[in-house]
Amino acid sequence: MSRKKTSKSKTGTVPAASVLPSANGARPVRPGPEAPPNGPHQPGRLSLGGGGDFYDIAFKVMLVGDSGVGKTCLLVRFKDGAFLAGTFISTVGIDFRNKVLDVDGMKVKLQIWDTAGQERFRSVTHAYYRDAHALLLLYDVTNKASFDNIQAWLTEIQEYAQDDVVLMLLGNKVDSAQERVVKREDGEKLAKEYGLPYMETSAKTGINIELAFTAIAKELKQRITKAPNEPHFRLHDYVKRQGRGPSCCLS
Numbered sequence: 001m002s003r004k005k006t007s008k009s010k011t012g013t014v015p016a017a018s019v020l021p022s023a024n025g026a027r028p029v030r031p032g033p034e035a036p037p038n039g040p041h042q043p044g045r046l047s048l049g050g051g052g053d054f055y056d057i058a059f060k061v062m063l064v065g066d067s068g069v070g071k072t073c074l075l076v077r078f079k080d081g082a083f084l085a086g087t088f089i090s091t092v093g094i095d096f097r098n099k100v101l102d103v104d105g106m107k108v109k110l111q112i113w114d115t116a117g118q119e120r121f122r123s124v125t126h127a128y129y130r131d132a133h134a135l136l137l138l139y140d141v142t143n144k145a146s147f148d149n150i151q152a153w154l155t156e157i158q159e160y161a162q163d164d165v166v167l168m169l170l171g172n173k174v175d176s177a178q179e180r181v182v183k184r185e186d187g188e189k190l191a192k193e194y195g196l197p198y199m200e201t202s203a204k205t206g207i208n209i210e211l212a213f214t215a216i217a218k219e220l221k222q223r224i225t226k227a228p229n230e231p232h233f234r235l236h237d238y239v240k241r242q243g244r245g246p247s248c249c250l251s
């Protein structure tokens with residue numbers, strides 16, 4: 001497989017390109033809000049521009065959930081290994097960052113879209129669902145309303161996202177043990193009800209963040225590169241096996 005290069009600019013307020021292959025390898029990339037003016041490019045044939053890291057395959061991942069659950073912090077932790085403490089600056093519209101992961105010897109680029117959780121930006125976000133290969137749906141374990149809203153988010157996802165989108169539920173801010181109001185079992189129960197893989201994360205300590213994205217990358221990679229004799233990657237099992245409890249990593 002030929003290697004492509006990521007864009008020099010790895011962040012921006014407008015998603016860079018619709019040059020990514022479809023999640024199942026067969027779905028055509030359709031012109032969306034991120035498409036170049038002259039229409040979409042053929043999957044697997046185009047680089048995103050100048051210098052940067054090489055990659056073999058690329059996917060779009062979207063972070064969704066109520067405002068304040070920690071989507072931006074989760075992305076910054078994953079991309080830069082840092083935590084945005086202090087004043088909460090709510091995301092306006094949509095933003096994205098790129099990161100290339102090494103997955104079983106293959107360079108997998110994730111273009112991660114950080115959406116605004118505020119209701120007033122919902123119509124902007126809707127337009128981006130259809131091109132997402134994976135969605136990380138977050139709630140805040142210290143905020144019951146954000147947990148109660150998960151069902152509404154799932155309804156929205158069902159309406160706007162592709163049927164085969166990879167979806168994972170994340171309970172964030174597990175470092176805040178004192179303030180926790182949503183028990184781990186409740187998160188697990190809800191995830192089970194909807195057949196979703198589930199993990200508890202903390203953008204503050206970094207627990208399970210890398211794992212969540214790696215799991216998504218492995219699942220997506222397998223969908224288009226799995227050899228017939230290769231063992232099937234099972235996202236649920238992987239997350240269960242690799243996920244760590246919050247008690248191990250409190251800062």
Ligand SMILES: Nc1nc2c(ncn2[C@@H]2O[C@H](COP(=O)(O)OP(=O)(O)OP(=O)(O)O)[C@@H](O)[C@H]2O)c(=O)[nH]1
Nearest residue numbers: 067068069070071072073090091117173202203204
């Ligand atoms: N203790 C703790 N605080 C967190 C964590 N993640 C985020 N926060 C805090 O929660 C607040 C909101 O975080 P953001 O990442 O901006 O939330 P968001 O989901 O992007 O919000 P919108 O952009 O409005 O949709 C900030 O004050 C963060 O510092 C975490 O894992 N632990």
Ligand SMILES: [Mg+2]
Nearest residue numbers: 071072090091
């Ligand atoms: Mg944000």
